[in-house]
Amino acid sequence: MRKISCRLLTAAALLAAAILLLASARGGLEGPGADVLLRFRLFRSLLGFLVGGSLALSGAIFQAVFRNPLADPYILGISSGAAAGAAAVFVFVPAGLLFLCVPAGALAGALATLGAVLVISGGGRSADRLLLSGVVTGIVVSSLLIYLISLSDSSQLAGVTWWILGDLQGATPALLAALAGLAAGILAAVQFFSNELNALAVGDEAAMTRGVAVRKARLFFVIAASLLASSCVAAAGIIGFAGLVVPHIVRLLAGSDHRRILPAVFLSGGCFLQLCDLTAVALSGAKETPVGVVCSCAGGILFLVLLAKRRRQA
Amino acid sequence: MPGGAPPEKGNGAMFSGRYRIFFILGGLLGALSSCLPLEAARIVSLSPAVTELIFHLGRGQDLVGRSSACDYPPAARSLPVAGDFARPSTEKLLALRPDVVITNELIVPAAANALRQYGIKVLFLPCRSIAEYRATCRAVGKVTGAEDEAKTEIERIDGFVRACAKWPRLDRNILCLIWFQPVLAAGENTLIRELIRLVGADCCGVQGATGYFKPSAEFLLRCGADTLLVFEDPALFRKHPVLRHLDAVKKGRVVYFPHGKLLERPGPRFTEGVLKLREALEK
Amino acid sequence: MNLAAENISFAYGEKTVIDRVSFSLEPGGLTFLLGANGAGKSTLLKILCRLLAPAEGQVLLDGKDITAFSANARARRIGVMLQQPLPGLDFSAEEFVLFGRTAKLPRLAPPGKEDLRAVERALDAVKLSSAERLRPVTRFSGGEFQRIVLASVLALESEILLLDEPVSSQDPARSAWIFEMLTALAAEKTVFVISHDLDLALRYASRVLLLAGGKIIADGPPDRVMTPENLLKLYPLPGFTVSEGRSFRFLGPRHA
Numbered sequence: 013m014r015k016i017s018c019r020l021l022t023a024a025a026l027l028a029a030a031i032l033l034l035a036s037a038r039g040g041l042e043g044p045g046a047d048v049l050l051r052f053r054l055f056r057s058l059l060g061f062l063v064g065g066s067l068a069l070s071g072a073i074f075q076a077v078f079r080n081p082l083a084d085p086y087i088l089g090i091s092s093g094a095a096a097g098a099a100a101v102f103v104f105v106p107a108g109l110l111f112l113c114v115p116a117g118a119l120a121g122a123l124a125t126l127g128a129v130l131v132i133s134g135g136g137r138s139a140d141r142l143l144l145s146g147v148v149t150g151i152v153v154s155s156l157l158i159y160l161i162s163l164s165d166s167s168q169l170a171g172v173t174w175w176i177l178g179d180l181q182g183a184t185p186a187l188l189a190a191l192a193g194l195a196a197g198i199l200a201a202v203q204f205f206s207n208e209l210n211a212l213a214v215g216d217e218a219a220m221t222r223g224v225a226v227r228k229a230r231l232f233f234v235i236a237a238s239l240l241a242s243s244c245v246a247a248a249g250i251i252g253f254a255g256l257v258v259p260h261i262v263r264l265l266a267g268s269d270h271r272r273i274l275p276a277v278f279l280s281g282g283c284f285l286q287l288c289d290l291t292a293v294a295l296s297g298a299k300e301t302p303v304g305v306v307c308s309c310a311g312g313i314l315f316l317v318l319l320a321k322r323r324r325q326a
Numbered sequence: 327m328p329g330g331a332p333p334e335k336g337n338g339a340m341f342s343g344r345y346r347i348f349f350i351l352g353g354l355l356g357a358l359s360s361c362l363p364l365e366a367a368r369i370v371s372l373s374p375a376v377t378e379l380i381f382h383l384g385r386g387q388d389l390v391g392r393s394s395a396c397d398y399p400p401a402a403r404s405l406p407v408a409g410d411f412a413r414p415s416t417e418k419l420l421a422l423r424p425d426v427v428i429t430n431e432l433i434v435p436a437a438a439n440a441l442r443q444y445g446i447k448v449l450f451l452p453c454r455s456i457a458e459y460r461a462t463c464r465a466v467g468k469v470t471g472a473e474d475e476a477k478t479e480i481e482r483i484d485g486f487v488r489a490c491a492k493w494p495r496l497d498r499n500i501l502c503l504i505w506f507q508p509v510l511a512a513g514e515n516t517l518i519r520e521l522i523r524l525v526g527a528d529c530c531g532v533q534g535a536t537g538y539f540k541p542s543a544e545f546l547l548r549c550g551a552d553t554l555l556v557f558e559d560p561a562l563f564r565k566h567p568v569l570r571h572l573d574a575v576k577k578g579r580v581v582y583f584p585h586g587k588l589l590e591r592p593g594p595r596f597t598e599g600v601l602k603l604r605e606a607l608e609k
Numbered sequence: 610m611n612l613a614a615e616n617i618s619f620a621y622g623e624k625t626v627i628d629r630v631s632f633s634l635e636p637g638g639l640t641f642l643l644g645a646n647g648a649g650k651s652t653l654l655k656i657l658c659r660l661l662a663p664a665e666g667q668v669l670l671d672g673k674d675i676t677a678f679s680a681n682a683r684a685r686r687i688g689v690m691l692q693q694p695l696p697g698l699d700f701s702a703e704e705f706v707l708f709g710r711t712a713k714l715p716r717l718a719p720p721g722k723e724d725l726r727a728v729e730r731a732l733d734a735v736k737l738s739s740a741e742r743l744r745p746v747t748r749f750s751g752g753e754f755q756r757i758v759l760a761s762v763l764a765l766e767s768e769i770l771l772l773d774e775p776v777s778s779q780d781p782a783r784s785a786w787i788f789e790m791l792t793a794l795a796a797e798k799t800v801f802v803i804s805h806d807l808d809l810a811l812r813y814a815s816r817v818l819l820l821a822g823g824k825i826i827a828d829g830p831p832d833r834v835m836t837p838e839n840l841l842k843l844y845p846l847p848g849f850t851v852s853e854g855r856s857f858r859f860l861g862p863r864h865a
Contacts, residue, residue, distance in 0.1 A: 223712045
């Protein structure tokens with residue numbers, strides 16, 4: 013199957029992102045408070061773009077590092093850690109401080125989980141060991157989350173539950189700037205080392221014969237991808253499937269050479285989440301439909317289509 | 327003991343003739359009484375509203391247990407705790423040996439089945455409107471044998487509602503937010519909305535959302551409410567990334583109602599709550 | 610060009626696998642390493658390219674200790690073909706071969722014309738058709754994938770090639786033309802091959818090393834070194850003898 017040019021895909025994704033950003037403004041902006049509404053919608057779309065792009069990039073990196081197409085940004089238990097951190101804040105922190113503390117708690121939980129995984133696996137000595145440590149740590153931290161939920165009263169429970177479902181409505185300029193800076197920095201760094209990423213994706217020994225310091229490289233990529241995933245979860249809750257399915261689609265269309273596809277992965281992930289968010293808004297009346305629901309449905313369906321395609325070709 | 331005629335003195339003709347019908351009736355009534363909780367001696371109330379109501383009807387002595395949220399009247403606090411609101415501990419409940427457990431909602435429906443197996447009746451008395459409050463009064467009256475007191479209470483409520491209807495209308499379009507992380511609003515079929523209307527104000531449209539729901543940010547920004555009624559410190563709402571932009575918040579039309587329990591809790595004191603709400607809104 | 614082992618020793622735990630082995634590899638002909646399973650052939654190859662560090666001794670690249678070179682410098686000069694499991698991701702054959710050239714690829718720029726031509730030449734050398742080049746590697750058979758792995762090593766166009774059983778999954782005809790191609794390469798490069806195929810060794814090797822008991826028991830041209838006695842030392846089988854004789858061979862234009 014002839015792949016489409018990667019540059020074409022990157023350009024198309026960029027264009028689509030811009031169009032979706034403008035589309036988010038929609039109509040119905042008459043009357044007082046229209047400027048507030050417009051600003052709110054644009055910020056929300058931007059946050060969706062940054063979170064979707066970061067999750068897709070994180071997923072692509074993990075899939076290469078673990079040589080496993082089923083890896084997603086949360087494979088090392090980061091989502092469980094973030095949820096446990098957020099739950100701890102909801103349960104123990106007095107109400108007045110919740111706005112600041114919940115994202116901080118989620119970030120702290122995610123990073124603590126990453127730290128634990130790295131320590132348990134001996135600093136990423138082998139991909140298998142890292143994966144196993146991640147899965148086990150994730151399970152342990154999930155049980156901590158369940159314990160915290162059992163301690164919560166009804167308003168805390170509502171808080172934890174809705175946080176976990178994911179929400180792009182907390183966009184502020186400061187948050188957007190921070191996320192954009194982090195994503196740009198990590199994208200640039202990973203792009204710079206994309207040769208090493210390709211080499212790792214083939215195998216440890218092969219990578220070593222190609223001059224890659226395998227252990228350091230793996231550590232670098234795992235930390236970069238985890239930082240991306242952690243910041244996304246802290247900013248917007250747990251949004252699944254974007255990081256799993258978007259890299260597959262990009263690789264299907266433009267090949268698996270990470271030297272070329274990383275920007276396209278980021279942009280496509282951003283468009284995907286923007287689109288899911290627009291759909292979620294369209295489905296919401298007064299009640300909110302969490303964007304994670306649309307994302308998982310759309311992502312799940314896309315993934316099934318990809319699987320069917322693979323099976324037909326095999 | 328109802329039912330059963332005394333046997334005829336003298337000879338052993340107990341089961342003969344016209345006394346047979348009384349004996350059958352007595353048996354039937356005895357069987358029925360074991361189904362209907364008529365005048366149960368031991369009640370556990372897992373609903374703060376029902377606890378208040380039972381004391382209000384003068385049958386506080388029938389209560390043998392409460393939920394951790396039941397804090398009024400002060401006499402209730404000395405009762406043993408059988409769990410949280412809507413989340414009882416089955417073990418603690420069984421230790422109290424109740425005949426009836428009364429609750430508004432139950433988070434774990436399986437618990438109700440477990441209790442029924444032990445011969446404990448579980449009464450669900452939802453109370454999301456004044457009409458349901460009347461029904462609750464009647465049901466509680468029947469369980470405690472305080473039917474007259476229940477009737478008095480219902481009359482009191484009816485009188486109160488009639489008096490409220492005479493108040494001048496308040497020019498307010500209110501959205502009630504009961505929590506801020508996440509933001510939870512009061513939708514249709516909640517007692518609060520009915521009470522707000524009772525007080526003479528308007529409720530902002532919620533596009534059919536029922537119960538306490540999480541409103542989308544779009545809805546909040548366009549709902550057109552000119553007043554927010556909140557039960558938590560307004561400063562918390564003003565810091566919220568979405569609420570901050572609402573007209574009502576910017577213009578300071580946030581009514582902080584510290585007696586939230588009086589309105590959320592569908593007990594006898596909701597009338598007090600309505601009066602206080604009227605005061606707060608008139609300011 | 611010159612890769613030499615000097616007094617290399619290596620042990621896995623208590624078991625000494627390689628015991629003071631020394632030899633030197635030069636361009637101008639294929640060098641074969643023969644040995645029984647578990648004799649330490651792959652270990653020796655990994656030591657030669659510094660995937661493993663020897664317990665004693667050193668490896669010299671053009672006379673200098675190999676550790677004095679940076680990882681990238683080593684990678685540019687030594688192409689290594691190891692037993693490679695099928696990758697998890699769906700790289701196309703072309704991409705997979707390009708990755709073999711990683712040590713020479715530019716960092717932030719796309720691959721240059723020379724890089725792409727090297728990939729073309731490598732794919733031609735293993736006779737992968739244009740249609741097959743775009744197919745994901747996961748959809749090739751074991752033998753086809755092995756040729757792709759070989760191509761990825763050839764694409765590097767390094768001076769030294771270390772190949773661990775490059776034709777183990779190939780049919781006799783394919784093995785023959787791959788070795789024809791390798792022999793041509795070996796004229797200018799240093800090519801070191803591990804194999805179990807005694808026929809191929811006899812026909813294509815200009816030099817054969819026999820590894821048994823952790824030592825090189827014989828080193829020289831195949832007709833001198835590959836005797837029944839030596840082979841029995843290499844593959845000890847009590848009660849077995851070695852016969853030379855009838856075999857089928859695919860002869861390319863060079864030999865016909």
